[in-house]
Amino acid sequence: MALVEPTGAGERRSDFITVSGRPLGRCYGPVIGRDQEYVRELGDPGEYPYTRGIHPTMYRGRLWTMRQFAGFGTAEDSNARYRFLLGEGQTGLSVAFDFPTLLGYDSDHPRSEGEVGKLGVAVDTLADMEILFEGIPLDRVSTSMTINAPAAILWAMYIAVAEKQGVSRDRITGTIQNDILKEYMAQKTFVFPPRPSLRLVVDTFAFGAEEVPRWNTISISGYHIREAGATAAQELAFTLANGREYVLAGIARGLDVDEFAPRLSFFFNSHVDFLEEIAKFRAARRIWAREMRERFGATNPRSWMLRFHTQTAGCSLTAQQPENNIVRTTLQALAAVLGGTQSLHTNSMDEALALPSEDAVRLALRTQQVIALESGVANTVDPLGGSYCLETLTRQLEQEAQDYFDRVDRLGGVVPAIELGFFQREIADAAYRYQRRVEAEELAVVGVNCHAGGPPPAVNLLRVNPATEHRQVDRLQAVRRHRDDRAVERALRGVRAAARGSDNLMYPLLEAVRAYATLGEMMGVLREEFGEYREEAIF
Amino acid sequence: MDRIIRVMVAKPGLDSHDRGAKVVARAYRDAGMEVVYTGLHQTPEQIAEAAVQEDVDVLAVSILSGAHAVLVPRIISRLRERGGDDILVLAGGVIPEADVPALLEAGVTRVFGPGSRLDLIVDFTRELAGSRI
Amino acid sequence: MDLVSRLLAGDAAALARAITLVERDRPAPRDLVAAIHPHTGKARVIGVTGPPGVGKSTLVDQLAISFRQTHALVGVLAVDPSSPFTGGAILGDRVRMARSSADPGIFIRSLATRGQLGGLSQATGDAIRLMDASGRNPILVETVGAGQAEVDIMNHAHTVLVVLAPGMGDDVQAIKAGILEIGHVFAVNKADRDGADRTAAELEAMLAMAPDCGAGGWRPSVIRTIARDGRGIPELARKLDDHWDWRQSELAGWRRRQAAAELSETVEVLVGSRLREWAVKSGRWEEAVDAIVGRRLDPHRGAETLLSHYLNSCPGEGARSPTGCRTGRRRNP
Known part of the structure; x- marks a missing residue:
């Protein structure tokens, strides 16, 4: 095998040696050397179309970010979990919000009853956000926030907290998910109709390009599409179709594609089929690079590079024999690493039953550390590149994605296709087929439809403190009592004016956040101005 | 001919996970049942009222948000207030074993946790509906 | 209170149950429909x-x-x-x-x-x-x-x-x-x-x-x-x-047209279902199916034959047969 690059500069060690003492090169390529097809379809790592990875050195230069999605209860509970994770060697934060926050309701709204702090942390005002990041230096830790409809507001809160810590907005790093299109397709935590939602997304692109240059203003997510039951090809195609839609929206606003495209990031699922998943990640990079360069005319190589976070497949976890989930997650994490992910969340073994306990989440983090530090797969770039099987799967997935793009284009684009229920129907069909195949035992799920039985699991589950809701509502009401109501009203008027017009909403939202307006108040104004989306149920 | 069983599949609260609810709804349909789907984000009051109006034999509540302890008993008490006391209630989703007794106590007939087989759910529902006049 | 009086009082659960009953039994439970018809x-x-x-x-x-x-x-x-x-x-x-x-x-x-x-x-x-x-x-x-x-x-x-x-x-x-x-x-x-x-x-x-x-x-x-x-x-x-x-x-005219249309639809359902029921019970249904399969009879003739056998089988006016053909007789005076 031809050695593309020997050990070079910018790597985390001066040499990489196998456990038996053999030196390992940075990257291996075709024995006969690079031919036209290799250059066109693969390219070396760090070279267009980036099939083999976006950096020449990949994990030899820097390991992926180990980022465990976490959040529950009040801001104090979650802050403690973040400090624990950072103490255990995690390198980035990832915030899970509860349902009322995701849907823009305050914790004392009648619809929030029973939901506060259950599946994530409750955030009503800047006061909660201050506690959430207390003692965590926002100039050194990057933070990913899984938030969509109210993404602009939570981002404004984060910026305000950083500035209170003395960290200016141009120094903070992180990601807001902010991918509203996949909400209509799969995750369903939408609030406003698609068109005003897209406007809000583009406002964040423009604000980010101007003011927060190191922040990823969107994480275009296939994860939830896959969790809703899609196939690998659907996940790939629908995610990238959404990506194209955001680029179009940015261009339509008059933004220069090379100004915002480098801040677009992606988020994929790593499911159980090891080789198909690796192929999916590689196909995603190649398709995106080609779309950005050929279709959108981007000239900055950073616009061509698809950077992505991966989470192992929550839907693959089983309540039966939960220890098996550790093994599943390990394989899925390995696929993500061999697929060249930039950051990774590994699920905990108990997540089919509840939010993860501290012990389970530590074990999940250790899984990444074993892959990174012991297995050796991080010591050479794209070790599977050139595999006949893998390259074929990669080409097939690319073709299937292309076929879906054509179908979406024929329907008039992503938003009309959403309104027609196209994606929803494709996903629901795939979910049902999958379940039928599992029950027909055409697909094996170890511990469920084969090798089942054994004693019921003795797993120690996390229980969210039942006093959470009460405590959260008390704090919210105290904030409302102590703030300057006139300042809040003034700020909310500013939000309304911007919503009616075309001024960037980020500026008035920052004002409102600083005045301690509640999430529900700000979202309430936007609900009045933008209307609410109701979905057609598609089967 | 056997009478046609009517089932309502309901999504209470702010929970947005609808994969399971939709898969179960399709399984019911393919087993020859009529399935009324409520859509997402329904209040307990809306679900109870709808179940009464639709006169379903079985109300299958899908919930993965952890809010079951509050929402499910409220659905059942509203059902009783509205004259739907003979509608049988099933719960499915991520519901920890420890929470099951309280739900049964509140009037749920059975809880189906993660990984429950569709044919088991369908058969149980059919049997249950048969016991309703 | 019984179902009908609860329904007439506007009770939602009673209305819901009554709709189930008319859906479940076709032709509809006659007592129920008869009881509410004057109130429509x-x-x-x-x-x-x-x-x-x-x-x-x-x-x-x-x-x-x-x-x-x-x-x-x-x-x-x-x-x-x-x-x-x-x-x-x-x-x-x-x-x-x-x-x-x-x-x-x-x-x-x-x-x-x-x-x-x-x-x-x-x-x-x-x-x-x-x-x-x-x-x-x-x-x-x-x-x-x-x-x-x-x-x-x-x-x-x-x-x-x-x-x-x-x-x-x-x-x-x-x-x-x-x-x-x-x-x-x-x-x-x-x-x-x-x-x-x-x-x-x-x-x-x-x-x-x-x-x-x-x-x-x-x-x-x-x-x-x-x-x-x-x-x-x-x-x-x-x-x-x-x-x-x-x-x-022209509400009166609409009401007559509507009543006639519904009567016509109901007659078709009623007669059809009675005839089929009788034919199946008497074995003539299978006979007719065999004859059609054997190309001895076409479906139109088959239906006419069943109908004439059915009418002939009915006893005189006023008697009641378990197959309910009295109704059929009445509707074909």
Whole structure:
């Protein structure tokens, strides 16, 4: 095998040696050397179309970010979990919000009853956000926030907290998910109709390009599409179709594609089929690079590079024999690493039953550390590149994605296709087929439809403190009592004016956040101005 | 001919996970049942009222948000207030074993946790509906 | 209190149960229908039909809310197709009626067609009667909307609202034959979409050219709506009211036509089911099937033969056979 690059500069060690003492090169390529097809379809790592990875050195230069999605209860509970994770060697934060926050309701709204702090942390005002990041230096830790409809507001809160810590907005790093299109397709935590939602997304692109240059203003997510039951090809195609839609929206606003495209990031699922998943990640990079360069005319190589976070497949976890989930997650994490992910969340073994306990989440983090530090797969770039099987799967997935793009284009684009229920129907069909195949035992799920039985699991589950809701509502009401109501009203008027017009909403939202307006108040104004989306149920 | 069983599949609260609810709804349909789907984000009051109006034999509540302890008993008490006391209630989703007794106590007939087989759910529902006049 | 008196008092659970009973037993439980029939004829019935995807349910949702401003109790019947293979159905119209389903003053019932063609289910007529008797007024009936002309609604509704939407291309042409005759009011929904003006203009042109549109002097008109945010709903509701006012002028005639149509439909169902039941029990059904398979008999002759055997088998006037052929005799004097 031809050695593309020997050990070079910018790597985390001066040499990489196998456990038996053999030196390992940075990257291996075709024995006969690079031919036209290799250059066109693969390219070396760090070279267009980036099939083999976006950096020449990949994990030899820097390991992926180990980022465990976490959040529950009040801001104090979650802050403690973040400090624990950072103490255990995690390198980035990832915030899970509860349902009322995701849907823009305050914790004392009648619809929030029973939901506060259950599946994530409750955030009503800047006061909660201050506690959430207390003692965590926002100039050194990057933070990913899984938030969509109210993404602009939570981002404004984060910026305000950083500035209170003395960290200016141009120094903070992180990601807001902010991918509203996949909400209509799969995750369903939408609030406003698609068109005003897209406007809000583009406002964040423009604000980010101007003011927060190191922040990823969107994480275009296939994860939830896959969790809703899609196939690998659907996940790939629908995610990238959404990506194209955001680029179009940015261009339509008059933004220069090379100004915002480098801040677009992606988020994929790593499911159980090891080789198909690796192929999916590689196909995603190649398709995106080609779309950005050929279709959108981007000239900055950073616009061509698809950077992505991966989470192992929550839907693959089983309540039966939960220890098996550790093994599943390990394989899925390995696929993500061999697929060249930039950051990774590994699920905990108990997540089919509840939010993860501290012990389970530590074990999940250790899984990444074993892959990174012991297995050796991080010591050479794209070790599977050139595999006949893998390259074929990669080409097939690319073709299937292309076929879906054509179908979406024929329907008039992503938003009309959403309104027609196209994606929803494709996903629901795939979910049902999958379940039928599992029950027909055409697909094996170890511990469920084969090798089942054994004693019921003795797993120690996390229980969210039942006093959470009460405590959260008390704090919210105290904030409302102590703030300057006139300042809040003034700020909310500013939000309304911007919503009616075309001024960037980020500026008035920052004002409102600083005045301690509640999430529900700000979202309430936007609900009045933008209307609410109701979905057609598609089967 | 056997009478046609009517089932309502309901999504209470702010929970947005609808994969399971939709898969179960399709399984019911393919087993020859009529399935009324409520859509997402329904209040307990809306679900109870709808179940009464639709006169379903079985109300299958899908919930993965952890809010079951509050929402499910409220659905059942509203059902009783509205004259739907003979509608049988099933719960499915991520519901920890420890929470099951309280739900049964509140009037749920059975809880189906993660990984429950569709044919088991369908058969149980059919049997249950048969016991309703 | 028994079911009928609870239903007449407006109780939702009793109404719901009664609809189940008329759906479950076809022909319907006669005592129940007989008991409530004298209490019907008060409600105004509005049929809503049109191709799939035009937003019928959302429009019905908005109209129901709009009628609630002036009516205490409103009824909605939403019909969805049953699977021809399993008999099962997913009844999803309610999802798009989120506003109405938050209002206990609006009673929504989803019905499956259970094998019936024509856009309604067999029980629809009885379900309307039960809603009427329980004080629901008006009653909005949403047909399946499978695309073809769903003419059955004409026999049940005082006013038929046909809903279309832009972006259907040649579909307007294709379905015009069916819809022009049955519609009294037309809505072009999703009017904010490209092509709405063209769809409305095409429709208006077709209505203007139709020689006999809207029998009896009523001129149908076209209203633009955006059901999703409620735009055009007040105008649409006013137009429906106009038609109702017009309908008053010939209500007696409408009632006779409606009664005759329902009687005719009921006779077909009743006679057909009795005849089939008798033939199966007497073994003649299998005989006739064998003869048709053996090419000794064609299906038309087969049916006629069964009918004449059936009529001959009936004993004299007044006697009652377990097969219930007395009824058949009476209806064929």
